Amino acid sequence: KNQVEQSPQSLIILEGKNCTLQCNYTVSPFSNLRWYKQDTGRGPVSLTIMTFSENTKSNGRYTATLDADTKQSSLHITASQLSDSASYICVVSALYAGGTSYGKLTFGQGTILTVHP
Amino acid sequence: DTEVTQTPKHLVMGMTNKKSLKCEQHMGHRAMYWYKQKAKKPPELMFVYSYEKLSINESVPSRFSPECPNSSLLNLHLHALQPEDSALYLCASSQGGSAPYEQYFGPGTRLTVT
Numbered sequence: 460k461n462q463v464e465q466s467p468q469s470l471i472i473l474e475g476k477n478c479t480l481q482c483n484y485t486v487s488p489f490s491n492l493r494w495y496k497q498d499t500g501r502g503p504v505s506l507t508i509m510t511f512s513e514n515t516k517s518n519g520r521y522t523a524t525l526d527a528d529t530k531q532s533s534l535h536i537t538a539s540q541l542s543d544s545a546s547y548i549c550v551v552s553a554l555y556a557g558g559t560s561y562g563k564l565t566f567g568q569g570t571i572l573t574v575h576p
Numbered sequence: 577d578t579e580v581t582q583t584p585k586h587l588v589m590g591m592t593n594k595k596s597l598k599c600e601q602h603m604g605h606r607a608m609y610w611y612k613q614k615a616k617k618p619p620e621l622m623f624v625y626s627y628e629k630l631s632i633n634e635s636v637p638s639r640f641s642p643e644c645p646n647s648s649l650l651n652l653h654l655h656a657l658q659p660e661d662s663a664l665y666l667c668a669s670s671q672g673g674s675a676p677y678e679q680y681f682g683p684g685t686r687l688t689v690t
Binding site: 493495500501502503504505508548563564566567568569 | 580617618619620621632664666668678679680681682683684686
């Protein structure tokens, strides 16, 4: 069964500090891994997307890493801001038969990040 | 324009009502999706349309009926819903195909079934 597990479930940090969120997956056959940020009551917004051959990808203060051998990914947030308070969701895409990758996403439970002033 | 719009933002309906959720994108995407998200849970895929044809139905009850009138629009028709169907309904779109195209999500419709 395809699964995505995230840790920690929740995290509280002070503004300006760095933090790292973890994601382990057992999705097969692997297509790509995405990190989304979701504010309460809003739709998820994509931060990064990585394929099998990519080890790291940055988007501003967000840096994602991927180790396809150990099936682990991390999202590092530097110099946190109050607006970073949100749920961060790791999403892994599996290939369908025939090679298409759209649609079959396995979502993690998310890490709720709270940034305090 | 990288926006997916959804209407209405909020919807309250009785169990005997018929209502529809609407989703629109003008990015030229050919794959569109409906997700259901309960509080503090990740989104659950309901339907996928590819090139205006239903390609994935994740065993969703028939009281939910999707429709894709054209490549820019996606509807979700609701009838005889149950209180447990109350949730945030998210629409998303992507270019589709074999590459790992990003899915763009709309802001969602908060549905309450009374």
